[in-house]
Amino acid sequence: MKIVIFGLTVSSSWANGHATLWRGLIRALGERGHDVVFFERDLPYYAAHRDLEELVGGELILYPDWESVWRLGQLHLADADLALVTSYCPDALAATELVLAAPRPIRAFYDMDSPVTLERLRRGLEVPYIGRRGLVDFDLVLSYTGGRALEELRSRLGAWRVVPLYGSADPEVHRPVEPRPEYRGDLSYLGTYSPDRQGALAALFLEPARRLPDHRFVLGGSQYPASFEWAPNIYYKAHVAPPEHPAFYSSSPLALSVTRAPMAEMGYCPSGRLFEAAACGVPVLSDGWEGLETFFEPGSEILVADSTDDVLEILALSDSELGEIGAAARRRVLEEHTAERRARELEAALEV
Secondary structure (H helix, E strand, O other): OEEEEEOOOOOOOOOOOHHHHHHHHHHHHHHOOOEEEEEEEOOHHHHOOOOOOOOOOEEEEEEOOHHHOHHHHHHHHOOOOEEEEEOOOOOHHHHHHHHHHOOOOEEEEEEOOHHHHHHHHHOOOOOOOOOOOOOOOOOEEEEOOOOHHHHHHHHHHOOOOEEEOOOOEOOOOOOOOOOOHHHOOOEEEEOOOOHHHHHHHHHHHHHHHHHOOOOOEEEEOOOOOOOOOOOOOEEEEOOOOHHHHHHHHHOOOOEEEOOOHHHHHHOOOOOHHHHHHHHOOOOEEEOOOOOHHHOOOEOOOEEEOOOHHHHHHHHOOOHHHHHHHHHHHHHHHHHHOEHHHHHHHHHHHHHO
């Protein structure tokens, strides 16, 4: 197939999880014989933090504004088999018009932020990447979140066919590597700052750091405010580029995954970071949410904590216990949660 995507960004992983997901998925699609073209507006914010110049498995088209590129988009859509618009694409509405006018391809929308979309609708707020007609005109709607989100995308936005396409890990990138001193810790957390994650992060990371001053806690991610409640034993890296993720995870015996509140409330919402860490053979400590057991078996493939005391108990586990959980998690990822597996799931969704 020829697949044309109008998305947020694949060239910069700064403060977003879309880029790393697309890189693995596009690589897998390319290896399966598909041609992928990704249109990305060249925003200064991402250009200043670009960490990819060549898109493995696909063609990256960076453009300054919609006026300069819509004819090229139309040309690519003329022989495309699948045309896909994503959430938070800065030109989503214009791209949607172009895609819906194209006579040949399957027309799809990929909501990579479904709980945020639905939360904005519940609050009566504008969703800038979805037009007035909702999703009724698309042949297929893909959702990064499963469970209740699938029905709400139907009932609230008119999507008539919705299929989950979850995050994944790329085994070519995410694998066990040698630890690095600068990332060494007893518990690591990798994630962009978000106010709706702060409550869980405080209970599962900040408070354990205060209670265990002789332990080392490592945090990587951007946009943390000056008012953030740091502790002396928390070591901070403002941005960890995707090629550094395996070293970041592999340098601690335990990796924390904290879910944004709207996603945790919706359930069936595994983050890409969860799969990445597990693919590196590192046991993951996650907050709890509905459907987690669909992806990993709690207790044997993943550890779940609801409170600071839970975290303290888990940090007291032996190296052998943690090692067994990490190994089991890696096996599960390689069997069910790779980018290649998601590429095949996308193919299956298009065959119906």
